[in-house]
Amino acid sequence: MNENNNGNNNNDTIFEAVNVSKTFKLKKRSRGLGRHRFVKAVDDISFKVKAGETFGIVGESGCGKTTTARMIMQLEKVTSGQMLLRDIDMTKLGRKQIKNMRRRVQMIFQDPYTSLNSVKTIKYLVSEPLKIHKVYDNKNEMMDKVRQMLEEVGLPSSDDILAKRPDALSGGERQRVGIAKALVLDPEFVVADEPVSMLDASVRAGIINLLLRLKEMKNLTYVFITHEFDVAYAICDRIAIMYAGSIVELASADEIIHNPLHPYTKLLLEAVPPLIPDKNWGNSILEGEVAYYIQVPEGCKFQQRCRECKDECKSGVKELVEKSPGHFVACDAC
Amino acid sequence: MPLLEVHDLKTHYKTDSGRVKAADGVSFTLDTGQSIGIAGESGCGKTTVVMSLMRLVDHRDIVGGRIVLDGQSILEMPEKEFRHLRWSKISLVSQAAMGALNPVFTIGWQIVEAIREHTDLSKKDAYDLARTMLERVGVDPARINSYPHELSGGMRQRAMIAMALCLDPKIVIADEMTTALDVVTQVQILKLFQHLQETLDISVIAISHEIPILGQICENIMVMYGGKIMEIGPTHLIFSEPLHPYTQALLRSQIDIHKAETKQLRGIRGRPPNLLNPPPGCRFAPRCRRAEEICSQQESPLIQLAPDRWAACHLVK
Numbered sequence: 001m002n003e004n005n006n007g008n009n010n011n012d013t014i015f016e017a018v019n020v021s022k023t024f025k026l027k028k029r030s031r032g033l034g035r036h037r038f039v040k041a042v043d044d045i046s047f048k049v050k051a052g053e054t055f056g057i058v059g060e061s062g063c064g065k066t067t068t069a070r071m072i073m074q075l076e077k078v079t080s081g082q083m084l085l086r087d088i089d090m091t092k093l094g095r096k097q098i099k100n101m102r103r104r105v106q107m108i109f110q111d112p113y114t115s116l117n118s119v120k121t122i123k124y125l126v127s128e129p130l131k132i133h134k135v136y137d138n139k140n141e142m143m144d145k146v147r148q149m150l151e152e153v154g155l156p157s158s159d160d161i162l163a164k165r166p167d168a169l170s171g172g173e174r175q176r177v178g179i180a181k182a183l184v185l186d187p188e189f190v191v192a193d194e195p196v197s198m199l200d201a202s203v204r205a206g207i208i209n210l211l212l213r214l215k216e217m218k219n220l221t222y223v224f225i226t227h228e229f230d231v232a233y234a235i236c237d238r239i240a241i242m243y244a245g246s247i248v249e250l251a252s253a254d255e256i257i258h259n260p261l262h263p264y265t266k267l268l269l270e271a272v273p274p275l276i277p278d279k280n281w282g283n284s285i286l287e288g289e290v291a292y293y294i295q296v297p298e299g300c301k302f303q304q305r306c307r308e309c310k311d312e313c314k315s316g317v318k319e320l321v322e323k324s325p326g327h328f329v330a331c332d333a334c
Numbered sequence: 335m336p337l338l339e340v341h342d343l344k345t346h347y348k349t350d351s352g353r354v355k356a357a358d359g360v361s362f363t364l365d366t367g368q369s370i371g372i373a374g375e376s377g378c379g380k381t382t383v384v385m386s387l388m389r390l391v392d393h394r395d396i397v398g399g400r401i402v403l404d405g406q407s408i409l410e411m412p413e414k415e416f417r418h419l420r421w422s423k424i425s426l427v428s429q430a431a432m433g434a435l436n437p438v439f440t441i442g443w444q445i446v447e448a449i450r451e452h453t454d455l456s457k458k459d460a461y462d463l464a465r466t467m468l469e470r471v472g473v474d475p476a477r478i479n480s481y482p483h484e485l486s487g488g489m490r491q492r493a494m495i496a497m498a499l500c501l502d503p504k505i506v507i508a509d510e511m512t513t514a515l516d517v518v519t520q521v522q523i524l525k526l527f528q529h530l531q532e533t534l535d536i537s538v539i540a541i542s543h544e545i546p547i548l549g550q551i552c553e554n555i556m557v558m559y560g561g562k563i564m565e566i567g568p569t570h571l572i573f574s575e576p577l578h579p580y581t582q583a584l585l586r587s588q589i590d591i592h593k594a595e596t597k598q599l600r601g602i603r604g605r606p607p608n609l610l611n612p613p614p615g616c617r618f619a620p621r622c623r624r625a626e627e628i629c630s631q632q633e634s635p636l637i638q639l640a641p642d643r644w645a646a647c648h649l650v651k
Contacts, residue, residue, distance in 0.1 A: 060516040061487075170605050171376065200375035200543050205587040206601030227517065230589035234599055257591050271517040275590045277549035277569055279528075282521035 014189055014221050015049040015072070020081030022067050040296060041067045043245035044081070049189075054215065054222040056236030056253070058229060058268070064245040065225045069193045072223060073107050074098050085189065103133055106187040110194040112174035116166040116181075123162035126150065126180050133185060145184065152217070153180045154210055172203035176210070183214065193225045208234050229272050233257055238326075241265050244301040247320060251327035261329040263306045300331065308333045335405065336363040337504060337537055338387075338424075343399035345379075345386045353397075354609045356382040358561035360399075361636070364505065369531065369538035371548030371569070373584070374558035377606050380541045383558075384507045387539070388426055389416055404504065421452045424505040425498040427491075429513050434494060435482040441468075441493045442478035448497050467496035472526060488519035492526065499530065508540040512547060524550050545584060549573060554642070557581045560607040560617030563636055567643040577645040579625075580618045616647070624649055 022042040042064040049055045057065045070076040072083060074090055083090045090101060109115035116125055126146045136142035147157035153176040155161060166174050175195060182190060192211070196204040212235060214220060226232050232239050232253065239256045241249040241264060249262040260266045267285065274281055284307075297303060299314040306313065312332045320328040343360040346353040357379040364370055372380040385391045387401060389408065401408050404423060408416055428434040436444060445464040449455055455463065465475040471492040473485075482490055491511065498506055508527065512520040528551055531538055542548050548555055548569070555572045557565045557580065565578040576582045586600045604621040607613055613620055619629040628648050636646045 060518065173605070201545070202375060202584060202587040202602035204601070205589075205599040206603075208599055209601060229517070230591050233591045234589045268517060269591070271521045272591055273521075273544070273546035273550060274592065275546055275549075275585075275588055276573055277546075279550075281550065282525055285518055285521045285525075 012051050013048045014051040014086060015223070016082075016084040017045060017047050017068075017072070018082040018084065019044050019046055020068070020071060020083065021045075021079045022064070022071060022076065023079045040245050042071070043296070045242075045245075045247050046081075047240055047247065047250065049221060049223060051188075051221055052215075052219060053237040054224050054235055056224045056226065056232040056239040057242055058226055058232045058239055059242035060227060060268075062244075063242040065227075065242050066193055068242075069107070069191050069223065069225050072191050073105065074101070075107075099133075102187075103185050104187050105189045105191070106182040106185060108175075108179055108182045108190060108192040108195045111198050112166075112171055112178050113198070115178060116174060118166050120165065121162065122150075122164050122166070122169075122177055125166070125177060126184055129181060129185050135185065146180075149180045149184045152183075152214065153177075154206075155180070170203075171199055172206060175199060175203075175207055179207075179210065179214070183218065183220075186218065188219070189221050189223075191223045191225070194227065195224075196231055197226065197228065204231070211235060229257075229268055241268070244296075246301060246318075246330065247328075248302065248318075248331065249329045250320060251329075255324075255327050259327075261323060261327070261334045262302075262331045263308045263334065264302050267305075267307075306333075337366045337368075337404060338364040339400075339402040340383075340387070341400040341402075343383065343386060343401065344397045345382050345391055345395055346397045347382075347391075347395050349610075352610045355561050355612060356609060357386065358609075358612070360558075360561075360563055362556055362563070362566060364537050364539065366504070366537055367535055368554065369540065369552045370554045370556055371540045371542065371552030372556050372558055373542065373545045373548055375543055375584075375606065377560075377609070378558040379561040379609075380558050381509060382561075384426070384509060384539060384541060387507065388420060388424060389413075418452065421448060421503065422501045423503055424507065425501065425503040427494050427498040427506060427508045427511050429510045435490060437482055440479045440481055441485070441490075442480075445493070445497045445500060449500050452501055463500055464496070467500045468493065470499075471496045471530075486519075487515050488522060491515060491519075491523050495523075495527065495530070499534065499536075502534075503536065505537045505539065508538060508551075510542055511540070513542065513544075520547075527551055546588065557584065560612060561609055562617055563644075563646060564618065565643075565645045565647075566636070567640075567645075571643065577639065577643070577650045578618075578647050579622045579649070583621075583623075 020042060021044050023038045023040050026037050026039060057068060059065045067076060071078050078091050085105060093101060126149060127142060130136060130142050130145060150157045155173060155176050196207050199207060215222060224236055236253045239253050240247045241262065243264050249265045256265060260269055270285055299316055300318045303309045303313050310333050318330040320330045322328050341361050343357055345357040346355050360383055372383065374380045386396055396409060442461060442464050446460040449460040449463055465478055468478060469475050473489055473492045512523050515523060540548055540552055552569055555569050556563055559580050564580045572581060576585055583602045587602060589599060602621055607617050615630040615633055619625045634646045634648045636644045638644050
């Protein structure tokens with residue numbers, strides 16, 4: 001699969017994943033699932049992220065999207081492939097270099113309830129990255145930065161809030177602390193793993209708007225992971241759809257929503273509940289669940305659930321092909 | 335006479351710092367075969383209301399109100415007596431992903447336990463009933479001896495539905511039934527539930543923080559905020575002509591992928607009220623864009639505006 005021929009000027013590519021795969025070894029007791037001892041969570045994916053864009057990865061649970069996020073952050077080692085941040089292969093870096101890299105690449109986590117240490121104060125949580133990277137010698141300067149950051153994410157910067165612990169904050173406020181923590185080092189590239197999936201709709205809208213505002217303000221580039229199509233549509237410029245470890249379609253958000261090509265993308269779109277209730281909604285989606293492949297079938301991975309499956313889908317490797325400018329799809333039938 | 339009548343229900347949880355007014359004067363009725371959805375965000379009291387209906391909260395925390403289920407007032411009833419009604423008249427489908435199933439027992443064992451707890455069926459008959467129910471919700475009855483972890487999220491949720499329906503209850507409460515499921519599985523579960531609603535003649539109370547989900551399975555929607563009812567009305571009217579400013583704000587914060595212009599999202603500023611000492615006047619007033627002076631001084635009662643529409647707002651006439 002490659003997206004190398006999309007004619008991008010290399011200068012505005014900030015990040016590139018090249019033929020990345022991740023294989024997890026199954027624990028002994030799980031091998032009852034079959035004689036196969038490995039599961040391919042991410043299977044040879046490649047994509048480029050342009051500077052200043054929000055690149056969305058959308059898929060159901062088990063499709064490999066979080067593994068991809070963790071591999072970008074080097075929290076998980078790649079089994080094969082390259083992760084290029086401005087032409088530096090992050091997978092080849094040593095521990096110290098990874099630490100340095102993390103000043104430029106940061107992550108926003110999913111669950112604001114468990115990703116913040118509940119016994120630490122907000123002051124500690126937001127200043128910790130600055131301390132680890134020894135950004136400021138002067139404590140006052142550091143605190144100025146922390147206060148400024150809190151204001152930028154829409155929290156008050158009073159001593160009152162600095163002394164609070166996460167459990168005194170609402171879910172939305174906690175996620176703002178999580179964002180402040182990620183952005184306090186002024187990274188250029190941010191991986192956000194389902195940052196709004198635990199939040200109520202009204203709070204979610206506020207956080208999405210905040211992320212968009214911060215992106216403009218700080219010239220950030222996001223990789224945004226989500227299972228919700230509507231959220232991806234609201235924030236992403238381009239969207240990659242993942243299924244069973246592979247990217248099956250990649251295009252601009254508008255193209256994906258209004259002109260989906262891959263049958264899986266169409267299925268996901270049909271599953272988005274309409275805002276005006278419609279009794280017929282979802283009638284076409286009756287069977288099938290996400291495939292967790294220990295043994296990958298030959299041909300298209302989506303074949304068992306596909307409504308448009310043809311004979312040619314059952315053999316060969318399905319690669320991303322550019323059907324129209326910037327719109328890639330890995331499907332023979334469409 | 336309605337099947338269920340909730341009148342001025344007040345559930346105030348006792349905590350070290352005082353009483354949290356989680357449900358504060360909630361009244362509604364539900365007729366046989368009807369369905370009502372309770373919409374609202376975390377902390378609005380929607381789960382407290384249904385847990386009070388099931389009497390699964392500490393009875394000392396229910397400080398006021400009346401619940402009449404099928405002609406019987408259930409709050410004064412001794413627990414022993416209510417046990418006969420729970421599950422056989424009113425049952426609960428909870429969120430299966432959140433550990434509602436016991437991981438060390440098979441699903442069959444758990445369904446049979448629920449049946450035998452509330453009826454006199456023999457073990458064999460109970461297992462037969464469990465198999466029938468599993469088949470009805472689309473789970474292969476051969477999976478009856480599977481443990482929860484051996485089933486997918488969708489199948490676990492189906493098993494929960496089978497468990498809730500096994501005693502042929504009159505009212506089924508669906509509490510965040512599809513939350514944490516994959517989008518495609520979510521559709522399948524909702525479709526199954528719609529089908530069961532139509533074929534089994536059950537009344538449904540559904541809860542979700544996602545208002546479009548409720549739109550799919552409920553005829554009426556009740557919007558709650560800060561322990562109070564803000565608005566009740568038929569689903570299509572709630573969506574097309576919301577009256578209360580909170581309902582309007584809630585709908586504005588939804589993303590509609592079928593309309594390009596809704597890329598402009600609007601959240602709701604501020605934070606939910608502290609229910610230990612709720613603000614005077616309307617609970618939503620501090621966050622309401624349209625609030626006037628009267629809103630922060632005096633609470634508006636739930637006013638009937640049309641035969642089946644109520645709203646609690648001074649500004650709605």
